[in-house]
Amino acid sequence: MSGVLLWVVSPKENASSPLGLLPRICTPRRSKLCSKLGFSSGVLAYSGAVANPARSSEEKVYEVVLKQAALVREPNTVKKKSLDLDERITEGLNNWDLLNKAYDRCGEVCAEYAKTFYLGTLLMTPERRRAVWAIYVWCRRTDELVDGPNASYITPKALDRWEKRLTDLFEGRPYDMYDAALSDTVAKYPVDIQPFRDMVEGMRLDLRKSRYQNFDELYLYCYYVAGTVGLMSVPVMGISRESKASTESVYNAALALGIANQLTNILRDVGEDARRGRIYLPQDELAQAGLSDDDIFRGKVTDKWQSFMKGQIKRARMFFDEAEKGVSELNSASRWPVWASLLLYRQILDAIEANGYDNFTKRAYVGKAKKLASLPVAYGRAILGPSNLTKQLVPR
Ligand SMILES: CC(C)=CCC/C(C)=C/CC/C(C)=C/CC/C(C)=C/[C@@H]1[C@@H](COP(=O)(O)OP(=O)(O)O)[C@]1(C)CC/C=C(\C)CC/C=C(\C)CCC=C(C)C
Numbered sequence: 001m002s003g004v005l006l007w008v009v010s011p012k013e014n015a016s017s018p019l020g021l022l023p024r025i026c027t028p029r030r031s032k033l034c035s036k037l038g039f040s041s042g043v044l045a046y047s048g049a050v051a052n053p054a055r056s057s058e059e060k061v062y063e064v065v066l067k068q069a070a071l072v073r074e075p076n077t078v079k080k081k082s083l084d085l086d087e088r089i090t091e092g093l094n095n096w097d098l099l100n101k102a103y104d105r106c107g108e109v110c111a112e113y114a115k116t117f118y119l120g121t122l123l124m125t126p127e128r129r130r131a132v133w134a135i136y137v138w139c140r141r142t143d144e145l146v147d148g149p150n151a152s153y154i155t156p157k158a159l160d161r162w163e164k165r166l167t168d169l170f171e172g173r174p175y176d177m178y179d180a181a182l183s184d185t186v187a188k189y190p191v192d193i194q195p196f197r198d199m200v201e202g203m204r205l206d207l208r209k210s211r212y213q214n215f216d217e218l219y220l221y222c223y224y225v226a227g228t229v230g231l232m233s234v235p236v237m238g239i240s241r242e243s244k245a246s247t248e249s250v251y252n253a254a255l256a257l258g259i260a261n262q263l264t265n266i267l268r269d270v271g272e273d274a275r276r277g278r279i280y281l282p283q284d285e286l287a288q289a290g291l292s293d294d295d296i297f298r299g300k301v302t303d304k305w306q307s308f309m310k311g312q313i314k315r316a317r318m319f320f321d322e323a324e325k326g327v328s329e330l331n332s333a334s335r336w337p338v339w340a341s342l343l344l345y346r347q348i349l350d351a352i353e354a355n356g357y358d359n360f361t362k363r364a365y366v367g368k369a370k371k372l373a374s375l376p377v378a379y380g381r382a383i384l385g386p387s388n389l390t391k392q393l394v395p396r
Pocket residue numbers: 117132135136137139140143147225226227229230231233234250251253254255257258261262265323324326327330337338341
């Protein structure tokens with residue numbers, strides 16, 4: 001995989017170190033829009049937000065949610081050029097063969113990097129399945145830019161080039177096979193470029209920032225790198241025709257699942273991140289708990305650490321709870337992989353608890369037996385259709 005990423009790194013940039021600190025002081029506020037925004041008050045309460053004229057991250061992100069929901073309702077407003085494959089990759093093949101091959105390759109990458117998820121996608125219709133693979137591969141490649149073997153060569157300029165390439169593929173000018181698959185997907189489904197751009201923004205943030213002052217800042221980061229995945233996926237996975245939920249509420253749930261996954265990822269990887277000089281925990285909450293960066297670097301499990309971790313885990317679970325409300329509203333064939341991924345990822349939090357909150361030296365993981373046991377549970381939930389409890393606010 002890393003080979004296909006090298007193009008964004010110019011030889012000149014190889015020499016420079018991309019890691020630097022540029023902390024940004026954010027000014028969150030506890031929004032009255034809380035319930036309207038679809039965040040449980042408990043979730044917001046944890047953000048430690050105070051009255052302030054600046055918009056909170058939740059509000060900024062909610063604007064994107066509304067935009068995505070509107071696109072699904074009015075798909076015709078999205079005008080995309082048809083796929084115009086580059087000569088470099090069309091030579092000797094017609095577009096049809098090429099596209100099938102491109103999607104197959106996406107499936108292979110997906111199977112290699114995320115086996116359980118890949119198996120889940122096999123339950124989806126062939127069209128949807130390959131579109132999800134194409135999105136997965138683009139996300140994985142984007143993440144690899146800052147997390148993969150060539151990460152130390154990645155500069156903001158390289159990310160600018162990656163974003164330019166993204167624009168090109170949305171306009172029907174894919175650069176390589178994987179891009180060609182995504183280019184086709186975004187032409188077929190009402191997928192907007194904004195969440196993709198925002199994910200690249202998250203990678204920029206990772207290059208320049210290694211501390212988060214408060215939960216509002218961390219929330220924005222989690223949106224960029226993971227909430228975006230939820231917003232990208234819903235138009236492809238589809239909302240059930242029987243669903244009476246509003247489109248916004250489904251997108252909100254998708255966003256919440258991305259945030260929950262990322263928060264869990266962060267809590268699992270505290271030790272690993274600290275060894276790279278990174279602390280993805282709200283600084284103000286650490287201070288309130290009587291903890292400092294040095295405590296994290298020392299990596300000793302103390303009473304203070306345990307009680308801090310309990311609060312962080314509680315918040316991550318709230319986002320999972322928020323996400324649960326939307327899964328049943330998805331198309332029936334998409335529900336099982338999403339339930340499976342939700343149940344599996346959430347169990348990482350249980351594993352952190354079972355490790356006595358030692359996420360400095362122990363890696364929390366879900367064992368094979370538990371993974372297997374979760375699959376029929378996910379299936380059971382997936383066969384239950386959309387709830388009748390939510391009111392349809394807008395036609396779909
Ligand atoms: C069915 C399903 C899960 C679909 C999503 C498929 C998809 C496009 C996944 C892309 C994931 C990806 C490669 C993201 C790049 C950034 C990243 C790596 C984020 C972290 C994922 C965990 O990966 P890992 O443990 O390998 O992390 P390391 O890189 O090793 O540190 C994240 C924690 C976030 C992933 C976020 C999601 C999968 C969002 C899921 C939300 C939905 C699919 C929406 C579901 C809809 C409703 C209504 C709930």
